Amino acid sequence: MSDRPVQFSDRGGWWLAQARPHPALRPFLRSYDGYWETVAVPTRMRTLPTRTTVVIINLGPPLYLEVPDSGVRNREYGSFVAGMHDGHGMYVSPGGQRGIQLDVTPLGAYTLFGVPMARLTNAAVDLPDLLGRGAHALVERLAAAASWSERFDVLDGFLLRRLEGGPVPDPEVTRAWRLLNGDLTVTVADIAADVGWSRKHLTHRFREQAGLPPKVMARVLRFQRAVEQLTGGAGFAEAAFACGYYDQAHLNREFRALSGCTPTELIGGQLEQQRVSTLAEPA
Known part of the structure; x- marks a missing residue:
């Protein structure tokens, strides 16, 4: 047992x-x-x-x-x-x-x-x-x-x-993932220079093994970090700055593109779900 x-x-x-x-x-x-x-x-x-x-x-x-x-x-x-x-x-x-x-x-x-x-x-x-x-x-x-x-x-x-x-990812792809996941401002050119590959080769190998091209993966990681920031109580301008968006308008555009709704609509719905769960917690 x-x-x-x-x-x-x-x-x-x-x-x-x-x-x-x-x-x-x-x-x-x-x-x-x-x-x-x-x-x-x-x-x-x-x-x-x-x-x-x-x-x-x-x-x-x-x-x-x-x-x-x-x-x-x-x-x-x-x-x-x-x-x-x-x-x-x-x-x-x-x-x-x-x-x-x-x-x-x-x-x-x-x-x-x-x-x-x-x-x-x-x-x-x-x-x-x-x-x-x-x-x-x-x-x-x-x-x-x-x-x-x-x-x-x-x-x-x-x-x-x-x-x-199972297959083992290329060390260069593993390194690229760590760089992307650790620094929201890192560019594909920076990563390619770091791992010693061309941008084209990096994009191809990373997409094959991680599922998205590194530039698109960076968008998803930035979006997820912004959702966490906003759900945690940060303001829109504060979250935009912390997550590497140019400004709040850039954050708004990315939320519509990736989530299909505005930041206010998305975060409002998530906070309501949290509120219901909290009320349901046993005393």
Whole structure:
């Protein structure tokens, strides 16, 4: 029987079960997030560009995804992998969701899934299409597990085996990712000079292994940092300066391009979700 520590929290209508992955997996993903809804309420939620590849292992009813400008409209998914995106989308749920979400670094996804991440850019792929028959067996084992601790042990074993045989990113691409993730003002020319590649070669190799070209990845990272700043209480001008935008108007344009709405609309919706969750926390 597993003795892995698992933290449970009530998020207002749904519960979250969290645990840390095996130490060898932690450079690639931060936590295991199990979830289940206590009330089957139909949901429509905006998806945003993030700094991670999202894996949904679905143990409940299917989800329906919409990705504007991609031709994807109300496509049904069970378990799936959503690659790196540079735009927004929507997911629609009939309610009663139950499953596990993994947020995997772009280069971690390249190693764990063993395919060029450019194939998954602005797309969602059914887990069996990516991993083959092993995906069905994984979902069945997770569904049959007696506890969340046991489920996370099953994930450890599965992902550690994937890690052993997966491709290793180029050192130059790994260095480029660290530079982009650490400095919002670094340019592609700076990175190319640092790693000793031409800009064209860097862009090609980085996109293949991380999913987005470095310039586009920088936009997504800047956007995500701005969302964090604004949600944390920063003003628009302050967030624009801190995240490397030219001015507040530049921030506004980027939010519309990447999220499909204004900063006020996006942050207002996120803060309302936080307020509801806080009110639902047990005393």
